[in-house]
Amino acid sequence: MTRNRLYFFLFLALIAGYSYVFSETCMKISHPTFTPCIFKNITGIACPSCGVTRSVLLLIHGNVTFAILTNPLGLIVAAIMAITPLWMLYDVFLKRDTLHSSYLKTEKILKTPLIAMLLFILISANWAWNIHKGL
């Protein structure tokens, strides 16, 4: 993936993410059970990342413990949503390549079989926990 494509994609994803989190705060009142998750709508059981929005919303309100108990992945998503815009602005204004190169480096690290296996087990465990919690 080239630098400009990655940044354009991240820009769109961030806009979508922020507007979704914002709309979710308003929608909670009118449609409390709405979920866009295809997996959950088809199978009826939670997917590995169900509860991330709730977790991010709890984090915004300062409930760190409840955010982790809802879905620990929410912390990662919140961190990405907070850091990426600043990092991207830094790169775009100074015409640097730091975010793109670290993206490629992270991709390479995640391709290592041992780390991939470990993360797969963690995600599966989190998924089992999600289903157990009935998110």
Add this chain to the structure above:
Amino acid sequence: MDSQKVDMFLMTNAKYFQAKHLNYIRERLQVADDSKWAMIQSADLKDPTTSLLVSIFAGSLGIDRFIIGDIGLGVGKLLTCGGLGIWYIVDIFLITDATKAKNMEKLQMFL
């Protein structure tokens, strides 16, 4: 490389690449050295049809992107329930071309 080998390679592997790249691959293979043949043969090419099927059945978990080697996008898709269902649907249409582009990247290393 002799043209019989090149034709054989293209006949068996044409479906793994985008049509616009086939001519370029033929030209590059014809001038390539014979010693590269073994490496080119062993390039790990992914079947676009398989990734389309994976995209339909497990796309909302990002597994299609993991399979073709787009780890970053796969993680993004996994963390967002397939991009709130929108990215999942878009990817059903994009994944075959993405797979072919990735295959081209893999072959490019040997050409």
